[in-house]
Amino acid sequence: MAESVESENDVGFLTAIFNEIVYNPLNLFLVVVISILAYKIFRNTTQPKTAQAAPVEPTLPRLRRDFAVQELKQYDGNQPDGRILVAVNGNVYDVTKGKRFYGPGGPYAAFGGRDASRGLATFSVTSNDNNEYDDLSDLNTMEMDSVREWEMQFKERYILVGKLLKPGEQPTNYSDEDDEGPSDKSTEKPKEE
Numbered sequence: 001m002a003e004s005v006e007s008e009n010d011v012g013f014l015t016a017i018f019n020e021i022v023y024n025p026l027n028l029f030l031v032v033v034i035s036i037l038a039y040k041i042f043r044n045t046t047q048p049k050t051a052q053a054a055p056v057e058p059t060l061p062r063l064r065r066d067f068a069v070q071e072l073k074q075y076d077g078n079q080p081d082g083r084i085l086v087a088v089n090g091n092v093y094d095v096t097k098g099k100r101f102y103g104p105g106g107p108y109a110a111f112g113g114r115d116a117s118r119g120l121a122t123f124s125v126t127s128n129d130n131n132e133y134d135d136l137s138d139l140n141t142m143e144m145d146s147v148r149e150w151e152m153q154f155k156e157r158y159i160l161v162g163k164l165l166k167p168g169e170q171p172t173n174y175s176d177e178d179d180e181g182p183s184d185k186s187t188e189k190p191k192e193e
């Protein structure tokens with residue numbers, strides 16, 4: 001008996017709340033707003049994160065070849081595909097994913113499509129329009145150490161494309177290389193015979 005009185009009380013309480021909501025326009029409005037917000041929160045927490053992430057830019061096909069200084073120039077990010085190459089210490093890296101640094105208008109745009117070795121060694125980011133191969137032979141030991149340290153960073157962050165060709169040097173044919181990422185042949189010192 002006591003139980004049925006309790007359940008009647010419950011029903012009466014719920015009916016009172018329902019009536020309060022339905023017959024009071026302000027309450028009705030608040031319930032609608034809360035429901036919409038709750039729905040939005042629920043939807044955000046249940047949707048996979050990737051669907052909300054910024055659109056991923058299409059990645060360019062991997063480039064694997066050597067470059068002469070003059071050939072490198074066109075890869076400064078101004079051409080339609082936006083690819084950016086930078087040479088450091090005789091190796092060419094694809095730095096397209098760092099276009100906010102090396103792309104047009106970026107703080108290091110002067111390195112895009114160029115051999116950045118001398119600039120990195122001397123802490124200079126001014127544009128160098130020299131079309132000649134720079135053998136860096138006048139750099140001192142500290143400057144060369146700096147170039148090598150920078151190169152390690154490039155190696156970690158970016159994909160190796162090939163070598164920067166010295167005048168008269170023939171490009172390597174990489175076509176028979178497997179697709180397992182860069183084999184670091186170009187950084188190996190030639191064996192002494």
Ligand code: HEM
Pocket residue numbers: 095098101108119120121122123124125157
């Ligand atoms: C006041 C001077 C400078 C400031 C405040 C500065 C600041 C920065 C900052 C904030 C980054 C970004 C790090 C990151 O997000 O990963 C960076 C990266 C870099 N800076 Fe500087 N920088 C300065 C001078 C220079 C100079 C003189 C050089 C050239 C030798 C240089 C070359 C670079 C390079 C190559 C990167 C790496 C970009 C990459 O990740 O590929 N910076 N710098």
